[in-house]
Amino acid sequence: MLHVLLHMAETNVPMTSEALANMMKTNPVVIRRVLAGLREHQLVCSAKGHGGGWQICRELETITLHDIYLALDKPTLLAMGNRTEAPGCLVEEAVNNALNQAFHEAENLLLERFRSVTLAQLSADFHQRKQAHGFTGNHEHSIFSGE
Template identity: 45%
Template sequence: MRQDSRLSRVLHALLHLEQMQEPATSELIAGMLGTNAAVVRRTMGGLRAAGIVTSTKGHRGGWSLARSLGDISLMDIYTALGSPILFAIGNDEVEPRCLLAKAANKATTKALEAARRQFENVLESTSVADLAADWRPEMTNCGPMEDQ
């Protein structure tokens, strides 16, 4: 199963956006993330719909933060990305007839649900600004939108 790296990539981009004086173009963000501008526009469009970023068209246009990073939780980002599936683990059958298969499914579902809740609790209690709190001095050498 292919990993979904959108959450960490978007967080990286948002941290850079905070440092920028001008809006960042989709092409600039795409270059930093190693993807293409269409993927950036589609992803950032979801963040715009969630009120996390804004966009301006035309010369000097691009993407900017709509609110401070301290007001954006990781859960806000995760939700804006469509709450991607966390695990490749799943049940063998949706409605098994065998009681042992039902017991196995119940245990697996219960564990996955607990893991999802814990993951979402951590996301909810962490702001995007929290990610850079310990790195502020080192970030002075990190130019806007340079891949690290």
């Protein structure tokens, strides 16, 4: 979703879900569903009809990764987990307890970092990389992704 939002940030016109889906190689329905959640949190706006589409409706400096995380209904941050949630072995219970504490601490650190990173910072990083690679003009997706 960050990829989609940064593409949206680069344009001065609304982007259709079809155009975004084409860039992301997914179905427009998937894009619309996710962006609808972001719209509920007032991160993006949409307009119907000719010239309509999706746009970021707040300043990039005011949107943090944490805002996006919340708008996406707090997706799982860490793919790792306990092998068995309710083990019958006391050793595995001790291991689970230690891992649960570590996972909780790691998630808290990550969420704290999310609160301090804005879309404006990601956009600035993109522009630095674009300049370093000698690209000028529009941000054609295929140019920057190596496709």
